Amino acid sequence: MSATAQEIEPHQLFDTILTLDFGSQYTHLITRRLRELNVYSEMLPCTQKLADLTWKPAGVILSGGPYSVYEDGAPHVDPAYFELGVPILGICYGMQEIAYRSNATNVIAGTAREYGHADLQAKKVDGFVDRLFEGLEGNMKVWMSHGDKLAKLPEDFHVIASTQNSEYAAIAHQTKDIYCLQFHPEVTHTINGVQLLKNFAVGICKAQQNWTMAKFVDQEIARIRALVGETGQVLGAVSGGVDSTVAAKLMKEAIGDRFHAVLVNNGVMRLNECEQVQKTLTEHLGINLIVADASKLFLDGLKGITDPELKRKFIGGTFIDVFEAEAKKIEDAAANSPKAGKINFFLQGTLYPDVIESISFKGPSATIKTHHNVGGLPKRMTEGQGLKLIEPLRELFKDEVRDLGRQLGIAHDLVMRHPFPGPGIAIRVLGEVTPERVEMARKADHIFISMIREAGLYDKIGQAFAALDPSRAVGVMGDKRVYENIVLLRAVETTDFMTCNPFPFEHEFLVRVSTRIVNEVQGVCRVAYDYTSKPPGTIELE
Numbered sequence: 353m354s355a356t357a358q359e360i361e362p363h364q365l366f367d368t369i370l371t372l373d374f375g376s377q378y379t380h381l382i383t384r385r386l387r388e389l390n391v392y393s394e395m396l397p398c399t400q401k402l403a404d405l406t407w408k409p410a411g412v413i414l415s416g417g418p419y420s421v422y423e424d425g426a427p428h429v430d431p432a433y434f435e436l437g438v439p440i441l442g443i444c445y446g447m448q449e450i451a452y453r454s455n456a457t458n459v460i461a462g463t464a465r466e467y468g469h470a471d472l473q474a475k476k477v478d479g480f481v482d483r484l485f486e487g488l489e490g491n492m493k494v495w496m497s498h499g500d501k502l503a504k505l506p507e508d509f510h511v512i513a514s515t516q517n518s519e520y521a522a523i524a525h526q527t528k529d530i531y532c533l534q535f536h537p538e539v540t541h542t543i544n545g546v547q548l549l550k551n552f553a554v555g556i557c558k559a560q561q562n563w564t565m566a567k568f569v570d571q572e573i574a575r576i577r578a579l580v581g582e583t584g585q586v587l588g589a590v591s592g593g594v595d596s597t598v599a600a601k602l603m604k605e606a607i608g609d610r611f612h613a614v615l616v617n618n619g620v621m622r623l624n625e626c627e628q629v630q631k632t633l634t635e636h637l638g639i640n641l642i643v644a645d646a647s648k649l650f651l652d653g654l655k656g657i658t659d660p661e662l663k664r665k666f667i668g669g670t671f672i673d674v675f676e677a678e679a680k681k682i683e684d685a686a687a688n689s690p691k692a693g694k695i696n697f698f699l700q701g702t703l704y705p706d707v708i709e710s711i712s713f714k715g716p717s718a719t720i721k722t723h724h725n726v727g728g729l730p731k732r733m734t735e736g737q738g739l740k741l742i743e744p745l746r747e748l749f750k751d752e753v754r755d756l757g758r759q760l761g762i763a764h765d766l767v768m769r770h771p772f773p774g775p776g777i778a779i780r781v782l783g784e785v786t787p788e789r790v791e792m793a794r795k796a797d798h799i800f801i802s803m804i805r806e807a808g809l810y811d812k813i814g815q816a817f818a819a820l821d822p823s824r825a826v827g828v829m830g831d832k833r834v835y836e837n838i839v840l841l842r843a844v845e846t847t848d849f850m851t852c853n854p855f856p857f858e859h860e861f862l863v864r865v866s867t868r869i870v871n872e873v874q875g876v877c878r879v880a881y882d883y884t885s886k887p888p889g890t891i892e893l894e
């Protein structure tokens with residue numbers, strides 16, 4: 353990355369609150385809540401040394417975490433942050449860490465663990481420590497999740513709020529800008545938690561609330577131009593999904609037709625999807641999209657594969673083969689023309705949750721599905737062809753990407769599309785994938801999604817699709833015995849796709865969908881609705 357491109361990273365442009373992650377499930381919510389307040393925030397692992405940080409945060413938050421500060425091997429913060437001269441807020445583990453640093457006997461295992469609601473009473477101390485609870489002087493419902501507690505007040509600290517169980521529910525240093533909360537202000541169960549974070553970030557750290565999408569667009573376009581230079585060419589894998597479409601539009605704005613978008617028809621896309629995506633991207637967004645039809649290659653190769661992970665591996669690997677071939681074709685076609693030149697960049701729609709997943713301080717975490725690991729797709733491409741990655745969305749959450757899409761003038765329907773996995777219908781045809789089975793799943797999915805749209809439910813649902821079960825069932829159709837396939841419908845409510853609940857359709861609606869699918873999709877005689885939440889299920893069935 354060139355020096356100019358480095359200079360305009362968001363944390364250089366916006367006052368940034370740094371959240372150091374000690375492994376809590378809620379750490380990313382701290383970052384989210386601050387950004388909702390238009391304060392830019394980034395999350396780094398708790399092992400981040402201040403000396404290795406290339407920018408100065410406006411304030412530092414130490415998150416919660418599953419460890420006990422007094423345990424062997426528990427993570428500890430680099431003491432240099434306390435000499436940086438910016439305000440510090442410790443949340444739960446973060447609070448215990450601050451107390452422990454002051455004196456190791458300050459933190460002990462509590463006699464009663466405390467999970468859930470608590471009634472908090474803020475206390476006026478008459479001093480600058482009152483600023484954290486400014487405007488929140490009365491009673492407040494907060495959410496606790498801890499087993500350890502402070503045994504005594506660290507030296508030079510005041511109690512600024514208590515609950516019945518936690519005498520030290522909030523404490524603050526008498527002269528330095530150090531604040532600690534035993535409860536979690538970042539979860540929605542803490543009523544007014546956002547106000548507390550605002551008091552810290554805006555009131556105490558003096559961070560400006562100027563993180564907006566409009567600003568991000570300008571800044572990101574400038575960054576891409578600096579990175580790619582005057583002649584650089586960029587290749588992008590574009591699926592028609594929200595992330596790659598928004599990223600592609602941004603590239604188009606930044607470098608025009610030096611951006612080449614490629615959609616791979618892998619034979620497991622939805623009904624008419626490739627045609628529609630091509631039309632939308634070309635006509636509506638002015639992006640020149642090449643559709644590489646590799647459907648036979650994919651479908652032939654999928655023959656006989658039943659294991660979900662093997663399907664993903666085969667599809668991922670074949671994607672790369674196709675992209676490599678396309679990159680070469682584009683270069684060859686431009687040879688001896690003014691546009692001749694090597695493609696030296698590859699666009700990827702990586703989002704912040706993927707980044708968080710890979711940097712979060714959780715220790716070795718189990719891989720549930722390979723797609724959760726960042727950068728699986730283009731690794732061989734980037735190493736093999738020496739392509740450099742461009743990831744314009746890597747600081748953004750999904751709803752921020754949607755916001756960015758609207759900012760770039762992308763139509764509502766496109767911006768609000770449900771996510772669709774790269775391996776497509778191949779992981780929705782459970783067991784072996786054959787062209788006939790793909791066709792059944794595809795038709796059933798089309799009926800289900802069209803009916804959801806007609807009922808005005810599409811935007812209320814996080815993701816919906818039809819899948820095909822590997823077993824068959826007996827039915828009676830037109831007085832004849834049939835032994836045919838079972839379609840599984842899945843629709844979920846979710847905001848972050850990490851957890852979900854089944855969507856509560858009205859019974860009558862599902863009956864109507866079922867009737868249409870059985871009537872219209874040849875080879876299907878049963879329809880079932882999946883009521884599993886995540887966890888223990890996952891959103892996809894494979």
Ligand SMILES: Nc1ncnc2c1ncn2[C@@H]1O[C@H](COP(=O)(O)OP(=O)(O)OP(=O)(O)O)[C@@H](O)[C@H]1O
Binds near residue numbers: 590597614615773
């Ligand atoms: N059929 C395809 N052709 C080209 N690239 C694809 C295809 N399917 C997936 N990709 C690439 O893989 C990436 C990951 O897919 P993913 O589904 O996570 O994102 P998306 O499709 O852009 O957005 P969404 O999450 O809304 O579906 C895409 O951003 C795109 O770069």
Ligand SMILES: O=c1[nH]c(=O)c2[nH+]cn([C@@H]3O[C@H](COP(=O)(O)O)[C@@H](O)[C@H]3O)c2[nH]1
Binds near residue numbers: 722889894
């Ligand atoms: O690009 C992708 N490649 C995959 O292999 C893949 N598997 C799941 N998903 C999508 O990820 C989200 C969470 O899905 P799960 O609960 O099934 O893990 C949901 O939005 C899923 O559709 C994938 N996306």
Ligand SMILES: NC(=O)CC[C@H](N)C(=O)O
Binds near residue numbers: 420444445498501
């Ligand atoms: N949520 C947390 O940060 C918990 C901190 C610590 N592990 C405790 O149980 O008290």
Ligand SMILES: [Mg+2]
Binds near residue numbers: 593
């Ligand atoms: Mg997709």
